[in-house]
Amino acid sequence: MRIFLKSIPMLILGVVLFVPNVFAANSVTRLDGASRYEVAVNVSKQGWSSASTVVVANGTAYADVLTAAPLAYKYNAPILLTESSKLTTPTKNRISQLKPSKVIVIGGTISVSNNVVSEIKNLGVSTVERIGGRSRYEVAQNISKKLSSNSKAVIANGTAYADSLAIGSYAARNGIPILLTTASSIPEPTKNAMGSKGTTSTIVVGGEISVSKSVYSQLPSPTRIGGNSRFEVAANIAKKYYSSSKAAFVSNGYTYADALAGSVLAAKQNRPMLFTDAGSLPTATRAVIGSNSKNTFTVLGGTISVTTNVVNQLKNVIVGKKVFVDAGHGGYDSGAVGNGLKEKDVNLAVAKLVNSKLSAGGAIPVMARSTDVFLELSERVAKAKSNNANLFVSIHANSASPAATGTETYYYTKYEADNSKRLATQIQNRLYKALNTQNRGVKIGNFHVIRESTMPSSLVELAFISNVNDASKLKSALYQEKAAQAIYEGIIGYY
Template sequence: MIKKMVSLVAVSMAIGCFAGEKGYAATNPPQQEINRMLTEEAFKKGIPPEIVKAVAIQESSWRQFDEKGDPLVIDGGIGIMQVTQPHNFNEDLLKNDIKYNIEKGVEILDQKFRNFDAILPKLNDMDRDVLENWYFALLAYNGKKQVNSPTKQDDGSVNKGAYQEEVYTKVDYYNNFMGVSPLPFPFKPEDFTYTGAPNYNLLFNKMEYDVPDHLLHVTKHKFEKDDIVLSAPAAQFRGVPSTVKTIDPIRSLPKGKREAITILDPGNQAGAPQYSSLVYDETYKYDSTVKMLDRQYVWYKTLLNDGKTTAYTASGELIPIGKRLHGFDRMETAAAVSREGWESADTVVIAFGYDFPDALAGTPLAYHLDAPLLLSYYDSLRDATKKEIKRLGAKNAVLLGSSELIKPTVEQELSDLDITTITRYGGEDRFETAAKIGQQLPKKDTAVLAYGFNFPDALSIASYAAQNGYPIYLTRETGIPDVTANELKNYENIIVVGDKQLLPDSILSKVSPKKMIRYGGETRFDTNAAIVNGLYNGIDQAYLARGYEFPDALAGAVLAAKQGVPILLSNDKNVPPSIRSTILKQKIDYFGFLGGQNVLDVQNEIGQIVQEIKY
């Protein structure tokens, strides 16, 4: 049962002042300090802070000590997390050190999730960041008793009085009504065995549950720099991380309207450097009467959709729709893509950054080598590229293109970066280079043929080709070059990308595969849509790139392949109709935006499209 919150006495912020000592009364820390401690310990154990903070409310209303200043002990439970013995913990510290008590309570919850001392049903893929996936761990934290059965034994309805159900109600209430309650699990009475009275053990008959992703919620405490999110409906964007009424919001949205905003960095450190954009609520600085217990959500400093206004917004109702991968130029963007997809890599693939054919033909090879694709000048590497190679710890490099395109001076720079093996695949022209690259792939029965003097069609299929190990060969619109035709004779199936006006049937007479399939449309966007709808099914993520410029998308194609998703093409400031239709048909609700907002400014429209998806 939830206890009534006791008014707190103003005390020093030093943790040592909160710990009780024998013979002396102790006081509870200010609620904003408790919020910080619970959040930091949750991060350390990889548990959503929303879950940990709600457990602490359910157990003690965020109290370590009672009204008399004595350690809070209820039915054998001790302190803020109501830790019970027997555990191999220091009981004196459990009673008198709130930090220790939080640490041990969070440790127990982590053990329940890991099935450390009991076998519990598995939820979805058990992603630790998904709030709903902690359902059975929460049940076990309080006890695998019939009183906590997800369903009522008599009529099979939801047991709203179960411990874990009450915790999720509090997660929802104290985090801007983020939507986790009611829960989406299809529990049935026959899933459980009841062994007797309410406090008897509950047994599990069904050990796996799977719920569609769109019904689940990821923690809102872990957004990072360049994450793109939808604001709360009718959001009030503020100049300080607080809803204090004496300070007017910078801007307010109309009723029901959301806006795509970008998480900025750095913000106030929240004890977890990897989430340095996270900021705690500061209402207590302006109004000492406000209960900070009610403000468990956090704030983020964001860039609003106009691309220039910065403001704070609360976390609870934010909906992630993507992440922007970008840099000062195409070289830095490629390095940003590499950081997103690779913690380390033995090999890097390097292509000339001011033309597209070698990079696109090299996408399947880079994927095969599990290597990020970085970009080069004619005669040198950008500092950002060098820094990324060092971070990856690469020892091998593959250059795409002849020494006329990427000069030997680049090889010297790679050697200076401790690259020990440098391999080059280059021919007299783009067609021969593509052929040489294709020869490095394991033999398959299918190849891709794309127009060699424009990029969108090859880019549209590059991720799919890479995932399947299909080489990408290039052609002229007037006829297939001999070097390409000779390679295509080795394949039973050919995928042609581009409509018949671009690549007429007549030029295909040089090759006679057993099967040939074409994906094409009136525009580059229509061709892109035809490829994605024809070759993918059931995806919920994609990368988004400009349809009239290639550099930002070059490196992105390898990352898309690594993640098993396609690249969608867009105009700079609006989403083409065929791409909009593809997003709705495929139910794509998360995007990697390749390039800065100055070159790809469609995040707000993407957010609106995502809200139209029918599941």
């Protein structure tokens, strides 16, 4: 930015000492194991030191067990998993430790064989009850018969597991049966279950591909919680029912076993179930974490299901925060020019790096521009507001006499003055160190983009494009990377 554009009153607030890169972190606990059976055992250890009842289900077929969470919650029972033909060793050992007087087996003999039932009885369990049926729809109906009276029912697609698991903790906590449907028609067992329980209202989980308009119209007083993906459906459930909760469970959205085992523990702790990809948090999951300021997470499954990268994103205090990254100038407005550089190009290069770092860190960055285009100052502010940005960071390079040198960061006092000052300070304290430039301090600057932005906002001047030494750094890919890292860490430091 040319220095003559700044011919307005400014106040240097002084130099703040460098703050070490030690950041606060969200709390993340992982419940894992060498197999899905061990994960279920470790979930049970987190929530139960003993249990009079245990629920056992097939760990490799989801059809029968989608609706088991409300039943397990009613009896304060952990859900353990087994193979069809034999009781898995981790599950056998855990049943012995819990010493239940009753085990409820979910599904018919194809799902859980009579041999497994015999093995359970041989552990000294006095009562083994099987809840089965000729189809997954009938199993759901028979489970609903065991629940207390409730005029509500959850309706989810029975040929896909994600929606049932996303609503499982809420349904369990509130004693609401989960009944299953096909996309295009309501199976007779589901109709019969609603009739016998006197269902007067339904919560339909999933979009119209999962539960069609035709099915929806046949249900009593339906309310749909949908979304464009399984991640968005789970996020929308969390928004609707858990907006005040600062904690959540997180499971891989493409596998069912870990979320099933964790659903009852989530219900006991009154927390939602959120879904993730194995390698990175989806935008929908990030968004609900950020909007609800969630900061405590229980991750279900090992590093194949949920990688360390996802855990690191969850730990990062910027997870889900929307940060507006404004690369100053652009298009026909080149900004300052000097020493073979155009300011607009430097600004964009650093802004792209900041954007990538924020995204990798779990935030939701929004760029004012990602190409060489011109935007009015008012357009930049409007875009930040329309995206409900939590922070606004504008990136510039300075220009004055050839002798002028150094790094400075600005804020304004119209909106969020204290927070804007804190943001500017966190960035400045790292930026001049990273660039090894003169520290020109944190200042008040009456610039449109930080004056009119209603969220905490700052404008950074990386260095002087008009100074030979500063310009050599602005031209360097290494120093552009250092600048971006410093801005990124400053944003983390703000939180």
